[in-house]
Amino acid sequence: STWNMMEGDGKWGIVCNGVSYNYVKDTLEELAVTDQFRVLRLGFSHPQPGDLIKTFLEGCEKVLVVEEGEPYMEEGVRSFAQKAGITIPISGKEDGLFSRLFEYDPAMVKKVIGSYFDLTFASSQPIEVSDLSDAPARPPNLCAGCPHRATYVAVREVFGDDAIYPTDIGCYTLGLLPPLSMGDFLVCMGSSVGTAGGFSRATGKKVIAFLGDSTFFHSALHGLVNAVYNNHNFTLVVLDNLTTAMTGHQPHPGVDLSHLGLSHTKVDIEQVVRGIGVKKVITVNPFKYRKTLEAFREVAEFEGVSVIISREICPLYARGLPGHKKERPFYINQGRCKNHRDCVNKVACPAFYLEDEKVCINENMCVGCAFCAQICPEHAILPVKKEGKS
Incomplete structure (x- = not known):
């Protein structure tokens, strides 16, 4: 793979990946010992490139493996060395030089490299910051232009604090924080629709449950079927931003993948909901505020299970699509x-x-x-x- 790179021709070797590579490079340059090292950066770590690792080891007198988390690379390097009959010191976590816990930082990596390869350097002095004021707190927030924010504003305008708001797992979970404050209950994926009927029967209040389009397919269908079957009384809001935004814009069954040249059949959320037996189903664009308000006022008067599909594409996902037009700020x-x-x-x-x-x-x-x-x-x-x- 082109993501696996070998640099330098020194007698000492360092195998690393991810951000650890940056720490290693900074250390070698800071200590002016780059010419004494060779560095193997594994950007594509599974399956491990055995031939490349053996070639790298053959030119080294001793090797240090720098990786966060479990010693996956270290065990692989040791295994390839043993199979090739290469008997050089290979150290990392197994020898206790690095911890399996927490993240690494430049100072930690520099200290271990200096100790393992017997390099002399002056210890870094921490910067004195006791006289500086603390940085202002910045709580997590939905992105600029997130359609979920518009949906929450409309719901709060119609129902205020009189309703109960079970929420779910996704970007929209951030709506539980002020000033939106759209989240009274959260346990696990699918819990919003699964508990909404119980809240309604136990309290007699209007219940507005939130979940995303991905979560709808992953964990909501059985709960919605149960709600229809038991004649529950609540509104489920499907926050459909046409992608799985929270974890990196992965597709789900409701996403059109034709722009990627794929021929998957898109599953329509509204048709699924109607097929389950929900009588009141409304699809809105949350950025059309007045019409969204009308939709929520309509379901406020409805008895039984109702579903509002609030559909607008995630702006982060949209900007990467072919033909995307950037709107004026x-x-x-x-x-x-x-x-x-x-x-x-x-x-x-x-x-x-x-x-x-x-x-x-x-x-x-x-x-x-x-x-x-x-x-x-x-x-x-x-x-x-x-x-x-x-």
């Missing part, structure tokens, strides 16, 4: 703005920031979803014109 017309801060207090998009006690928009972060413009009571949030602000 927005800015705040300070002449119109009355500093109500509804945009901050209700929407809490990370593209907002304060300057001289006035709310501004970071145009580099704004994806142009236009949702905040619909929230502003003064209509002070406007799209940037192509030639600049006006």
